[in-house]
Amino acid sequence: MIDTSVNYLGLELKSPFIAASSGYTADLEKIVALARSGAGAIVLKSLFEEQISNEIGFLESVGADSPESLDFLKRYVTDYSVGNYVKLIKDAKKESGIPVIASINCFSLSSWTDFAKEIEKAGADALELNIYSLPMNRESNSTEIESGYWNIVNQVTKELKIPVAVKISDNFTNIGNFVNGLQGHGAKGAVLFNRFFTPDISLKSMKITPANPFSSKTEYLKELRWTAILSSQLRQFDLSASTGVYDPSSGIKLLLAGAKTVQLCSVLYKQGPFVVADFNNELKEFMKSKGFNKVSDFCGMLNYGNIADPASFERVQFLKTAEQYSKEKK
Numbered sequence: 153m154i155d156t157s158v159n160y161l162g163l164e165l166k167s168p169f170i171a172a173s174s175g176y177t178a179d180l181e182k183i184v185a186l187a188r189s190g191a192g193a194i195v196l197k198s199l200f201e202e203q204i205s206n207e208i209g210f211l212e213s214v215g216a217d218s219p220e221s222l223d224f225l226k227r228y229v230t231d232y233s234v235g236n237y238v239k240l241i242k243d244a245k246k247e248s249g250i251p252v253i254a255s256i257n258c259f260s261l262s263s264w265t266d267f268a269k270e271i272e273k274a275g276a277d278a279l280e281l282n283i284y285s286l287p288m289n290r291e292s293n294s295t296e297i298e299s300g301y302w303n304i305v306n307q308v309t310k311e312l313k314i315p316v317a318v319k320i321s322d323n324f325t326n327i328g329n330f331v332n333g334l335q336g337h338g339a340k341g342a343v344l345f346n347r348f349f350t351p352d353i354s355l356k357s358m359k360i361t362p363a364n365p366f367s368s369k370t371e372y373l374k375e376l377r378w379t380a381i382l383s384s385q386l387r388q389f390d391l392s393a394s395t396g397v398y399d400p401s402s403g404i405k406l407l408l409a410g411a412k413t414v415q416l417c418s419v420l421y422k423q424g425p426f427v428v429a430d431f432n433n434e435l436k437e438f439m440k441s442k443g444f445n446k447v448s449d450f451c452g453m454l455n456y457g458n459i460a461d462p463a464s465f466e467r468v469q470f471l472k473t474a475e476q477y478s479k480e481k482k
């Protein structure tokens with residue numbers, strides 16, 4: 153009997169394939185469809201403090217005429233937005249029947265903890281901290297920035313009982329050291345890696361425009377390398393791989409590299425929620441063909457610590473390829 157269940161952040165999931173945080177997972181109908189097609193869990197769209205702040209700023213610019221009314225406005229808009237998110241958590245849990253992971257992105261330390269506590273009270277099974285802002289101040293050094301991230305993780309995990317994972321960018325000088333710090337400050341796992349909004353330039357309008365938000369099919373390779381390296385080094389710490397997973401085979405490769413779960417986003421936008429069933433079916437086929445009964449039989453089997461030539465994950469220069477290329481030309 154093939155068993156595709158996995159344990160991620162202490163949660164029992166029926167499948168390692170989970171829906172990543174995005175606008176797609178802010179919609180209850182889509183959440184239910186994802187659960188029906190076999191998603192292991194749903195990561196809800198992030199609750200963004202910045203968005204709440206922008207709304208307050210707009211209302212302030214058109215209305216608030218005294219400090220009292222501004223305070224009222226701030227409280228009202230914040231409570232309203234957090235209230236809507238709490239409702240989404242409760243509805244998603246009730247209607248989907250699968251674990252629901254909430255997600256937040258804030259800029260003030262008090263909001264990270266305040267939002268997190270509301271989310272736990274609402275019944276979320278886990279929390280993803282979507283931490284990243286583009287460093288624009290050339291005076292702040294990497295140590296200050298990374299300690300700031302660790303401090304957020306420390307404060308939030310001190311307040312919560314539910315497990316916390318941190319969704320990170322790959323823009324760190326030493327990812328392993330940064331992830332060590334996340335674990336040391338109470339995180340139970342990390343999501344490798346987030347993919348951010350990027351601006352582009354339109355030559356037609358000569359203006360800045362948003363770039364295509366979706367990843368491409370080979371982008372999972374960066375995640376594959378770091379999942380393979382970190383999963384061999386970290387104990388009692390779960391990795392979830394995100395970015396560039398368009399087909400079951402790349403998802404299965406990330407499991408072999410050591411990911412406990414694999415997050416799907418662009419593929420859901422492009423192919424719809426029912427693609428998750430294909431991922432689960434192909435996973436079962438793969439397990440059957442290789443004689444694996446459980447996902448834990450092969451999770452991490454090809455990570456950095458388990459292969460004969462770990463240097464293949466360390467290699468960053470194209471030396472061999474260039475050598476081969478010049479031999480071929482002779």
Ligand SMILES: Cc1cc2nc3c(=O)[nH]c(=O)nc-3n(C[C@H](O)[C@H](O)[C@H](O)COP(=O)(O)O)c2cc1C
Binds near residue numbers: 198347419
């Ligand atoms: C339209 C869109 C909205 C997203 N919103 C969020 C978000 O609210 N929070 C978050 O952590 N990631 C967000 N993401 C990032 C995705 O969760 C995911 O990490 C990224 O798209 C890479 O996965 P993919 O290659 O499967 O798309 C968003 C991505 C897209 C395309």
